[in-house]
Amino acid sequence: MAHGPSSSFKNPVVNWLDQRLPIFTMIQKEYGVFPTPRNFNYFWNFGAIAMIMLVTMIVSGIVLAMHYTPNTNLAFNSVERIMRDVNFGWLIRYIHMNGASFFFIAVYIHIFRGLYYGSYKKPRELLWIIGVVIFLLMMATAFMGYVLPWGQMSFWGATVITNLFSALPLVGQDIVTLLWGGFSVDNPTLNRFFALHYLLPFVIAAVVFLHVAALHVTGSNNPLGVEPKGPQDTLPFHPYYTVKDSFGTVVYLAIFAAFVFYAPNFFGEPDNYIQANPMVTPPHIVPEWYFLPYYAILRSITFDISIPFTGLKLIEAKLGGVIAMFGSIAILFILPWLDTSPVRSARFRPIFKKGILAFLVAFFLLMYVGAQTADAAWHLGGLEIPLVYVGQFATLVYFGFFLSLPFVGLIEKPLPLPASIAKPVLGGGASAAGATAKPMEKA
Amino acid sequence: MRRLRSLILAGLVAVAAAAPAVASEEMEYPKNEWSHGGVTRGFSNIFGTFDRKALQRGFQVYKEVCSACHSMNLLSYRNLAALGYNEAEITAIAAGYDMTDGPNDEGEMFTRKGVPADHFKAPFPNEKAAAAANGGKAPPDLSLIVKARKGGEDYIVALLTGFEPAPAGFTVPSGGNYNKAFPGHVIAMPPPLSDGGVTFADGTKATVEQQAKDVATFLAWAAEPNLEARHQMGLKVMIFLIVLAGILYAAKRAVWADQH
Amino acid sequence: MADTTQTAGHGPGSGSHSGGDPSRRDFIYLAAAATGVVGAAVTVWPFIDSLNPAADTLALASTDVDLAPVQVGQSITVTWRGKPVFIRHRTPEEIKSATDVNVSELRDPQKDADRREEAGMAGGRRHLHPPGLHPAGAEEFRSPRRVRRLVLPLPWFGLRHIRPHPQGSRAA
Numbered sequence: 001m002a003h004g005p006s007s008s009f010k011n012p013v014v015n016w017l018d019q020r021l022p023i024f025t026m027i028q029k030e031y032g033v034f035p036t037p038r039n040f041n042y043f044w045n046f047g048a049i050a051m052i053m054l055v056t057m058i059v060s061g062i063v064l065a066m067h068y069t070p071n072t073n074l075a076f077n078s079v080e081r082i083m084r085d086v087n088f089g090w091l092i093r094y095i096h097m098n099g100a101s102f103f104f105i106a107v108y109i110h111i112f113r114g115l116y117y118g119s120y121k122k123p124r125e126l127l128w129i130i131g132v133v134i135f136l137l138m139m140a141t142a143f144m145g146y147v148l149p150w151g152q153m154s155f156w157g158a159t160v161i162t163n164l165f166s167a168l169p170l171v172g173q174d175i176v177t178l179l180w181g182g183f184s185v186d187n188p189t190l191n192r193f194f195a196l197h198y199l200l201p202f203v204i205a206a207v208v209f210l211h212v213a214a215l216h217v218t219g220s221n222n223p224l225g226v227e228p229k230g231p232q233d234t235l236p237f238h239p240y241y242t243v244k245d246s247f248g249t250v251v252y253l254a255i256f257a258a259f260v261f262y263a264p265n266f267f268g269e270p271d272n273y274i275q276a277n278p279m280v281t282p283p284h285i286v287p288e289w290y291f292l293p294y295y296a297i298l299r300s301i302t303f304d305i306s307i308p309f310t311g312l313k314l315i316e317a318k319l320g321g322v323i324a325m326f327g328s329i330a331i332l333f334i335l336p337w338l339d340t341s342p343v344r345s346a347r348f349r350p351i352f353k354k355g356i357l358a359f360l361v362a363f364f365l366l367m368y369v370g371a372q373t374a375d376a377a378w379h380l381g382g383l384e385i386p387l388v389y390v391g392q393f394a395t396l397v398y399f400g401f402f403l404s405l406p407f408v409g410l411i412e413k414p415l416p417l418p419a420s421i422a423k424p425v426l427g428g429g430a431s432a433a434g435a436t437a438k439p440m441e442k443a
Numbered sequence: 444m445r446r447l448r449s450l451i452l453a454g455l456v457a458v459a460a461a462a463p464a465v466a467s468e469e470m471e472y473p474k475n476e477w478s479h480g481g482v483t484r485g486f487s488n489i490f491g492t493f494d495r496k497a498l499q500r501g502f503q504v505y506k507e508v509c510s511a512c513h514s515m516n517l518l519s520y521r522n523l524a525a526l527g528y529n530e531a532e533i534t535a536i537a538a539g540y541d542m543t544d545g546p547n548d549e550g551e552m553f554t555r556k557g558v559p560a561d562h563f564k565a566p567f568p569n570e571k572a573a574a575a576a577n578g579g580k581a582p583p584d585l586s587l588i589v590k591a592r593k594g595g596e597d598y599i600v601a602l603l604t605g606f607e608p609a610p611a612g613f614t615v616p617s618g619g620n621y622n623k624a625f626p627g628h629v630i631a632m633p634p635p636l637s638d639g640g641v642t643f644a645d646g647t648k649a650t651v652e653q654q655a656k657d658v659a660t661f662l663a664w665a666a667e668p669n670l671e672a673r674h675q676m677g678l679k680v681m682i683f684l685i686v687l688a689g690i691l692y693a694a695k696r697a698v699w700a701d702q703h
Numbered sequence: 704m705a706d707t708t709q710t711a712g713h714g715p716g717s718g719s720h721s722g723g724d725p726s727r728r729d730f731i732y733l734a735a736a737a738t739g740v741v742g743a744a745v746t747v748w749p750f751i752d753s754l755n756p757a758a759d760t761l762a763l764a765s766t767d768v769d770l771a772p773v774q775v776g777q778s779i780t781v782t783w784r785g786k787p788v789f790i791r792h793r794t795p796e797e798i799k800s801a802t803d804v805n806v807s808e809l810r811d812p813q814k815d816a817d818r819r820e821e822a823g824m825a826g827g828r829r830h831l832h833p834p835g836l837h838p839a840g841a842e843e844f845r846s847p848r849r850v851r852r853l854v855l856p857l858p859w860f861g862l863r864h865i866r867p868h869p870q871g872s873r874a875a
Contacts, residue, residue: 038702063750067757080517080587083669085758088749090669091676235702243698246739247691254684261677263485265590270483273591273666274583283626521762560762687738694735697728 030216035234037222039421045248046110053103058201060096070194072187075150076275094264100142101267102256104290118344119221125336127214132332134207141200144193151272156285158185167319225344233421292370298325300391331402340409348415351408355401362397472597482667483595492671493664498526500643501661504654507641514565517586521559533559540564578618589666596659603655606634
C-alpha cells in the first residue's frame with residue numbers, strides 16, 4: 001500500500017500531502033520537468049496570457065456582480081454607481097471592460113499561431129477542437145456580458161443577434177421567444193443573460209482544463225512543426241518557459257494597463273453610455289470589435305439562394321447570412337481534416353503561407369467592413385465601391401482559404417524539413433546527428 | 444518570425460490604408476486644448492487634471508442655463524467637492540433646491556430642503572413631462588453626455604457654438620434650429636448661450652465660446668469624475684509593470700544563458 | 704553550448720555575462736519573485752476595498768433629525784444606517800425616575816445626565832434609543848429603559864455615535 005517512495009519532497013508537509021493527494025507530483029510532472037520543445041518563439045506565450053486574462057475576467061467579474069443589479073430599471077444606474085461611488089469601482093469595471101478585448105486579442109493571436117504552425121494537425125485534432133469550443137463559449141459569454149450595462153448598444157445588439165435565430169425555418173420565431181422570455185429583449189432576457197454570464201466563465205475554465213490536459217498528452221507543437229525526437233530537443237518547462245511566459249505576460253499586462261488607465265473607452269461605443277431605450281433605434285448598430293468579422297460575413301449574404309432557372313428559393317438571404325456566420329466558426333472544427341498536407345509549419349509550405357496571408361487580410365477587411373454602415377462605400381478617384389462587395393469578396397477569401405486546403409495539400413511542394421528541432425539550433429553538429437539516430441520515444 | 448511579422452503588418456496596412464476613404468462621411472469637430480486631455484481621446488494627456496476654475500464656471504453655466512431643461516441624474520451635490528467647493532458651500536448649494544420626499548406617516552409626499560447626499564434636482568418630474576414641455580422630445584440627461592457622443596468635449600463646444608442662420612436652400616422645420624455641428628443640422632434646442640448670459644465670479648469674460656468650453660469641461664468631469672485618480676494610478680502601475688518586465692527579462696536571459 | 708543562435712537579440716556572449724555568476728543570477732530570481740509578489744499583494748487591495756461602503760452609502764451615514772415637532776411624551780422612529788432609531792421626548796416624571804435611579808444597580812453604571820450628554824440631547828429632554836435596547840422580554844427595563852439585568856447579550860451599537868448638533872440631533 002505504501003506509495004511513500006514516489007513522493008520525495010524535502011518539505012515534510014508537502015511530502016505528507018503529496019503521499020495522500022499527489023498534486024505536487026502532478027505539478028512537478030506537468031509544469032516542472034514537463035519536456036517542452038526548446039525552440040518556442042514569443043507566439044507561444046499567448047496560451048499562458050489567455051489563461052491570465054480568464055482569471056482576470058473571473059476575479060473582476062465576481063466583484064462587479066456584487067454591485068450590479070440585473071433589472072432593466074436599475075442596471076444602467078447600478079453600473080454608473082460602480083463607476084462613481086464604489087471604491088475603485090471605475091478601475092474594476094474598466095479592467096473587466098477592456099479585459100474582454102484583451103482576452104480576445106490574446107486568444108485570436110493564440111488561434112492564429114495554431115493556424116500558422118499547423119498545431120491542429122494529428123495528433124492534436126482534439127486539442128484544437130476543444131480550443132474552438134472555448135472560443136465559442138467566450139463569444140457567448142462576451143455577447144451576454146455586453147448586454148448587462150443596459151446601454152443602447154447592449155439592447156440593440158442583443159435585439160439584432162437574438163433575432164438572427166428567427167431566420168431558422170419552422171422553429172425560428174419560437175426559439176427567439178424562448179431566448180427572450182417575452183416578446184422583446186426585456187427584463188427576463190437581462191436576468192437570464194446575467195445568470196449565464198456568471199455561469200459560462202466557469203464552464204470555460206473547466207474546458208480550459210481539458211484543453212491543457214489534452215495538450216499534456218500530445219505535448220506542444222513548435223515553430224518547426226517537427227516532433228521532438230529526444231531530450232536534446234526539449235527543455236524542462238520550469239524554469240525555461242515559466243520565466244519566458246512570465247516576461248511575456250507582464251509585457252502584455254503593461255499594454256493592457258495602458259488602455260485601462262489612459263484609453264479605457266477606446267474599444268467601446270459612445271452609444272452604450274446612453275441608457276437602453278426600445279423606442280429609439282441608434283442610427284448605426286455595431287457589435288463589439290471581436291465580433292465584427294462574423295457580423296460582416298452575416299451581412300455579406302444579401303442574396304437568396306435559389307435553384308437556377310426554376311425560381312425556387314432554397315435559402316433566404318437572412319438564413320444564408322446566419323448559416324455563413326456560424327459556418328465561419330464551424331469550419332474550424334473540421335480544419336484538421338480539411339488540411340491534407342503532412343507538413344505542419346507554414347515555414348515549409350510556400351502556398352499555404354500565401355493563403356494564410358490572404359486569409360489574414362480578409363479577416364481584417366471583414367473586421368473593417370463590419371464596423372461600417374451597410375450602405376458605406378469606398379471612393380477611389382471617381383470609382384465607387386460599395387463596401388458590401390468588399391465584404392463579399394473577403395468572405396469568399398475567408399472560406400476559400402479553408403476549402404482550398406485539401407487541394408493545396410496535394411499540389412504543394414513543401415521545403416525540406418529539418419531532421420530534428422535540435423539540428424538547426426546546433427547547426428548540424430555531431431551530437432545532433434547522434435541524437436536523431438537514437439530511437440527515443442517521448443512519454 | 445520576420446516573415447510572419449511582415450505578414451501581419453501587411454494585413455494591418457491594407458486595412459488602415461482603406462480606412463480614410465470612408466471616414467470623411469463622419470462629422471469632424473475642431474479639436475480644443477483640454478487640460479484633462481479629453482475624456483474620450485485615448486492617450487492624449489496621461490498627466491491631465493481638470494481645470495478647477497473652468498469646472499466651477501462650467502457648473503455655473505449648467506446651473507444657470509442648462510439645468511432649466513437638462514437633468515443630471517447621476518450626480519449628487521456632494522460630488523461638487525471635486526470642483527473645489529467646501530462642505531458649507533455644498534450644503535448651501537443643495538439647500539437652494541426643494542426636494543420632494545416621503546411619503547410621511549400620513550402617506551403624503553412632502554417638500555424639504557436639499558442636502559448634499561441628494562441627486563441633482565431634475566427640471567421635470569419624469570421623461571414624459573420633459574418631452575411634453577419640450578415639443579415632444581425630452582432633452583437628454585447630461586450626466587454622461589461627453590462619453591455618449593462621438594467627439595466628446597469637442598462635440599459639446601462645436602454644438603453650443605454651432606448655431607447659425609441656415610444656408611440658402613436649407614429649410615428648417617418649425618420648432619427646429621439650424622446647427623452646423625448637430626447630425627442632420629436641425630436641433631430642437633434653441634441657442635442656449637449668449638455673450639454675457641452669465642456673470643462669472645472670477646471675472647472671466649463670459650463669451651459664448653468661453654461658456655461652451657467651461658460647461659464642456661464640467662460635463663467631461665461629470666461623465667468621468669475619476670479621471671484624475673485614473674491618471675495618477677496609471678502612472679504608478681505602468682512604472683511598476685515596466686520595472687517588473689525589465690527584471691523578468693533579465694531573469695529570462697539568465698535562465699536561458701546556458702541554452703545559447 | 705555554442706552560441707550559434709538564430710534568435711535575434713541573443714548575440715554571442717550575451718548569455719555568458721548575464722547568467723555566468725550564480726550569486727548575481729540568484730539575486731535576479733529573488734528580485735523577480737519579490738517584485739511579483741509585492742505587485743500581486745497590492746493588486747488585491749482595490750478588490751477588497753470595493754467591498755467597503757461606497758461613497759453614496761457613506762454620504763447617508765449621518766442624518767439630521769428635526770426634533771422641534773416632537774411633543775413631550777411623544778416617541779418617533781427614524782431610520783438611520785438601515786436600522787430604526789427611537790427618539791422619545793421624555794416627560795418630567797420619566798426624567799425624575801431616571802435621575803433617581805441608583806446607578807450601581809445598573810449593568811452600565813452611568814448617570815442619566817452623562818447619558819443624555821452622550822446621546823446629544825439638545826435641551827436635555829430627548830432620549831435616543833438604539834434598537835438593541837428593548838427587544839421585549841430580553842431585558843428588564845425601568846423607565847427610561849435602563850438595563851438592570853441581561854437575559855441575552857446586548858448588542859451595543861448605535862448610541863455611541865450620536866452627537867449633539869446645532870440643527871437637532873445628528874447621528875454620525
